[in-house]
Amino acid sequence: MNSVRKTTTTTLWRPTGPEELALVEASRWTAWPPRLPEQPIFYPVLNEDYAVRIARDWNVPASGVGYVTRFEVDTEFLRRYPVRQAGGETILELWVPAEELDAFNAHIVGRIEVVREFR
Template identity: 75%
Template structure:
């Protein structure tokens, strides 16, 4: 099975929910969060965690995880800015299925604090 490595910048509340899942899944989106945005490179995730999550909550984390490539093929990569600002837009209603296609665990690879 082929996988795609993805990253996700996150704050402490979301990370606590990931930890409560046994590091296996992302929590359901809140009503004002219709899209789940995993990103395709560590640098982009780092910039968001460091520059946005730290400002919002005092700490930002970069996570890394793998997803089955065949599952991800139903979604297009979105360019959200410059040529390295790449992400998937997973509708909130697809997140439970997305979680079932995570291979292994969601790992914290960096932490940033104010």
């Protein structure tokens, strides 16, 4: 009898601008691009509302458009990153060091998808 282990996933969101989104699209919607030297941390967020606020209130003024993406990551892998509260009760992030982004990307299950767009 074959036993197939189903991966348990956690849904994460990432607010992003057009440049980063173009790089995600170039990966066929499977990976986040390497961080720039001034970006030592990749921070996906734990709820859509917080991602919406960043995309709408920060990305739109900075680049004319903001996107909210949603993706699934292997829950067991995510346990290495403590949840960070970056403000109020619902402002929750994971802080992934830039040098660990390849490993993080390898644990994305399925595709990264755009779920909201603001202009």
